[in-house]
Amino acid sequence: MKNTIAERIADFLKNFPPFDQLSKEDLYAIAQVVTITYLERDNLVYAVGETLHDKFYIIHKGAIALTKDINAKVETIDRFDEGDVFGLRPLFAKENYATNAVTEEESILYGIPLVTFKPLITRNKAVVDFLIESFASNTENPFSKEIHGSLYEHRLEVLANDKELFELQPVRYIKKVITAKANTKIKDIALLMQKHHIGSILIEADMIPVGIVTDVDLRNKVITGAYPIDTEVQHIMSAPVLCYPKGVSISQAQLTMMKHNISHLCITADGTPNSKIIGVISQNDINVMRGSNPTVLMKAIKRSQSTKQLKHIRKKIMVLLKGFVQQNIPLTQTSKIIFELNDATIKRIIERCIVKMGQQPPVKFAWMSMGSQGRKEQLLQTDQDNAIVFENVDAEELEDVRAYFLLLSKKVNKRLNEVGFDFCPADIMAKNPKWCLSLDEWKLQFNHWTSNTGDDEILLSSIFFDFDITYGDANLTSQLSDHIFDITKNNHMFLSKLAASALRSASPLGFFRRFLVEKDGEYKDFFDIKKRAITPIVDAGRLFALSNQIKNINNTAERFEKMAEIFPANEELYLSCSYASKALLKFRTKHGLLHNDNGRFIEIAALSKEEKMKLKRCFNTIAQIQESIKLKYNLSNFK
Structure with a gap:
C-alpha cells in the first residue's frame, strides 16, 4: 500500500527544481524518507559552526533567512521562500555551517537525507547542471573544489574546437512524425510521402516502432518490380528500427547511420524500440544543421x-x-x-x-x-x-x-x-x-x-x-x-565619479519575494534586466579594470577573473561576479531568443521558480560587489 503522506510530499517536490527533473519513482523514494519539521518565527534551523545535519531542506511553507555576524552586526546574506532548497552546499563541501538559518515566519520544512539524494545526481545531468549553477552563484563559497570535483566527475567535458562543438550538439529531430500500420498498402505509403513531402514513414503498432520504409525502399523494391504497389508495407519495411533517446549527438547519429548504411533514426521515449515514438532524424536534418556550423x-x-x-x-x-x-x-x-x-x-x-x-x-x-x-x-x-x-x-x-x-x-x-x-x-x-x-x-x-x-x-x-x-x-x-x-591612472576624482555611477542601479536584492519592475510605459510590470542587473555588473568590471590598470581585457567575466587572480583574498567574490555576468547574459539571451527581441525586458509572471532563484542569487552578488565599491571609494553614504 502506498504511503499517502509520501505521495503528497512527492506531489509538492515535483513542482520545484531540481526535483522537477526526477522520475516519479525517484521522487517517491525521496518522499518516503523525508522528515517534516515545524518551526515558529525566529527559530534556528542550524547555526554557524554547527556540525552538519545529515539532510538538506526545502521549504514547504514559510521563509528562511541566512544570517552571519559581520563586524559585530547580524546581517542577512540570503533569503528563501516556498520551494527553495537550502543547506545543501555545505553537505557537499563537507564543511560545518558557515551561516545561521533562521525562520522569518512560521515554517514547515522538509528534510531530505543526502544519502538518498546524492546517488541520483550521478545519473541525471539536469540535476547536476542545476546544482552547479546554484553553488556557483552562492558568494559564500562559490567555487569549492570539493563541490566542483564531485559534480563534474560524471560530466562530459565540452570541447573548445569549433568542429567538435558542432559534433557535440544534439540533432534537432522532427517531432511531427507521419506513421502508418504494417498492413498499409505500398501505394498508400507512397501517397503519404507525396502529400507530406517526406522521404520516410515509420511503421507502428500502438505508437511503438516496428519498422521504417523510405523512398530508397520504394525505388529498390517496388519500382524495380520486386513487389507490386498493392502489397502490404510490412514486406518491404526495414526492421527492427534503430532507436535513440532525444539528445543524441550529431556525431553519434552520423556514426550509426554510416555503420548500418541507413539514412534515418527513430527517437523514442527511452531510446529503445519498446517505447513510444517521439520523433525521427534523417541525414538531411544533419546536413541542414551543418549549415549552422x-x-x-x-x-x-x-x-x-x-x-x-x-x-x-x-x-x-x-x-x-x-x-x-x-x-x-x-x-x-x-x-x-x-x-x-x-x-x-x-x-x-x-x-x-x-x-x-x-x-x-x-x-x-x-x-x-x-x-x-x-x-x-x-x-x-x-x-x-x-x-x-x-x-x-x-x-x-x-x-x-x-x-x-x-x-x-x-x-x-x-x-x-x-x-x-x-x-x-x-x-x-x-x-x-x-x-x-x-x-x-x-x-x-x-x-x-x-x-x-x-x-x-x-x-x-x-x-x-x-x-x-x-x-x-x-x-x-x-x-x-x-x-x-x-x-x-591615479585619477581619483574621475574614478570616484565612475564608482558612484556604478552604484546608481542598485541591486534588486532588497525586494524580497518580488522584483523591482517598470512602473509605467510600454513595459509596465516587466523587469529591465539590462538596467537593473547587467549594467551594474558591467560598470563594476570596467571600474576595477581602470582602477587596477587591467589592459587588453574588455570582457566583464574575464575582468573579474583577472581581479580574482590579482587579489586572491577576494577571489570568491570576484569569481562570483564573473559567474553572475555570464548567467545574466545567458538569461537575457534565452529570453530574447524565446520572444524574438533583444531580451531586455522580462515578464516576471512567465519565469519559473528556478529562474527566479538564479536571478536572486545574481542580485546577491551585485549587492556584495556594490558594497565593496562603496567601501573602496568611500561612498558609504551613497544612496
Missing part, C-alpha cells in the same frame, strides 16, 4: 558578395546561438564564437564598402566596435555602437580626410542595419562626425571626459572605454587604449 558560417561570410547574403548568414548565426543555448554549451565558448562571427560580418561589410568607395582610405584608420560587441558580449542582434579613429594629418587635410571616412561610415552603418544591427538611437555611430576623429582628437576627447566629469561625460566614458578593433590598424587603437590608462 561555425566554420562553415565563417567561410560563407568571407566569401559573401552582397548584403543580402550576409543577412541570410546572420539568420543562421542566430540558429547556431539558439542551439548552443538550448544545449547548455558554456557561455564563455558561445560568446567567443558569436563574437568572431559578428566581427567577421562587420569586417566583410567594411571591405566591400571600401571597394564601393572607388578609392582606398587616404590614411590609416581603425573601425572600433564598442559597448557589448567591444566587450565580446553581443549575442543577440542589438544596437550598433561604433566609431572611427584615423591617423593624424595636417590641419589643412583634416576635413577632407574626415569627409572620406564619414562617407565610408554612412555606407557601413546602413548595411549593418540591413543585416540586422539596428541603428543606435543615441546616434553613437561612426557616421556621426562626433565619433569620426583623428587619434589626437580622440585623445583630447578622452582628456575632457576624465577631467571635466559630469553625468554626460561618465555615460560617454562607460560606452567608449569598452572598445575593440574590428578592422584596420591595431597600432591606432593600442595608442588610444594606452592613453586611456595613462589619464585614468
Whole structure:
C-alpha cells in the first residue's frame, strides 16, 4: 500500500527544481524518507559552526533567512521562500555551517537525507547542471573544489574546437512524425510521402516502432518490380528500427547511420524500440544543421558578395546561438564564437564598402566596435555602437580626410542595419562626425571626459572605454587604449565619479519575494534586466579594470577573473561576479531568443521558480560587489 503522506510530499517536490527533473519513482523514494519539521518565527534551523545535519531542506511553507555576524552586526546574506532548497552546499563541501538559518515566519520544512539524494545526481545531468549553477552563484563559497570535483566527475567535458562543438550538439529531430500500420498498402505509403513531402514513414503498432520504409525502399523494391504497389508495407519495411533517446549527438547519429548504411533514426521515449515514438532524424536534418556550423558560417561570410547574403548568414548565426543555448554549451565558448562571427560580418561589410568607395582610405584608420560587441558580449542582434579613429594629418587635410571616412561610415552603418544591427538611437555611430576623429582628437576627447566629469561625460566614458578593433590598424587603437590608462591612472576624482555611477542601479536584492519592475510605459510590470542587473555588473568590471590598470581585457567575466587572480583574498567574490555576468547574459539571451527581441525586458509572471532563484542569487552578488565599491571609494553614504 502506498504511503499517502509520501505521495503528497512527492506531489509538492515535483513542482520545484531540481526535483522537477526526477522520475516519479525517484521522487517517491525521496518522499518516503523525508522528515517534516515545524518551526515558529525566529527559530534556528542550524547555526554557524554547527556540525552538519545529515539532510538538506526545502521549504514547504514559510521563509528562511541566512544570517552571519559581520563586524559585530547580524546581517542577512540570503533569503528563501516556498520551494527553495537550502543547506545543501555545505553537505557537499563537507564543511560545518558557515551561516545561521533562521525562520522569518512560521515554517514547515522538509528534510531530505543526502544519502538518498546524492546517488541520483550521478545519473541525471539536469540535476547536476542545476546544482552547479546554484553553488556557483552562492558568494559564500562559490567555487569549492570539493563541490566542483564531485559534480563534474560524471560530466562530459565540452570541447573548445569549433568542429567538435558542432559534433557535440544534439540533432534537432522532427517531432511531427507521419506513421502508418504494417498492413498499409505500398501505394498508400507512397501517397503519404507525396502529400507530406517526406522521404520516410515509420511503421507502428500502438505508437511503438516496428519498422521504417523510405523512398530508397520504394525505388529498390517496388519500382524495380520486386513487389507490386498493392502489397502490404510490412514486406518491404526495414526492421527492427534503430532507436535513440532525444539528445543524441550529431556525431553519434552520423556514426550509426554510416555503420548500418541507413539514412534515418527513430527517437523514442527511452531510446529503445519498446517505447513510444517521439520523433525521427534523417541525414538531411544533419546536413541542414551543418549549415549552422561555425566554420562553415565563417567561410560563407568571407566569401559573401552582397548584403543580402550576409543577412541570410546572420539568420543562421542566430540558429547556431539558439542551439548552443538550448544545449547548455558554456557561455564563455558561445560568446567567443558569436563574437568572431559578428566581427567577421562587420569586417566583410567594411571591405566591400571600401571597394564601393572607388578609392582606398587616404590614411590609416581603425573601425572600433564598442559597448557589448567591444566587450565580446553581443549575442543577440542589438544596437550598433561604433566609431572611427584615423591617423593624424595636417590641419589643412583634416576635413577632407574626415569627409572620406564619414562617407565610408554612412555606407557601413546602413548595411549593418540591413543585416540586422539596428541603428543606435543615441546616434553613437561612426557616421556621426562626433565619433569620426583623428587619434589626437580622440585623445583630447578622452582628456575632457576624465577631467571635466559630469553625468554626460561618465555615460560617454562607460560606452567608449569598452572598445575593440574590428578592422584596420591595431597600432591606432593600442595608442588610444594606452592613453586611456595613462589619464585614468591615479585619477581619483574621475574614478570616484565612475564608482558612484556604478552604484546608481542598485541591486534588486532588497525586494524580497518580488522584483523591482517598470512602473509605467510600454513595459509596465516587466523587469529591465539590462538596467537593473547587467549594467551594474558591467560598470563594476570596467571600474576595477581602470582602477587596477587591467589592459587588453574588455570582457566583464574575464575582468573579474583577472581581479580574482590579482587579489586572491577576494577571489570568491570576484569569481562570483564573473559567474553572475555570464548567467545574466545567458538569461537575457534565452529570453530574447524565446520572444524574438533583444531580451531586455522580462515578464516576471512567465519565469519559473528556478529562474527566479538564479536571478536572486545574481542580485546577491551585485549587492556584495556594490558594497565593496562603496567601501573602496568611500561612498558609504551613497544612496
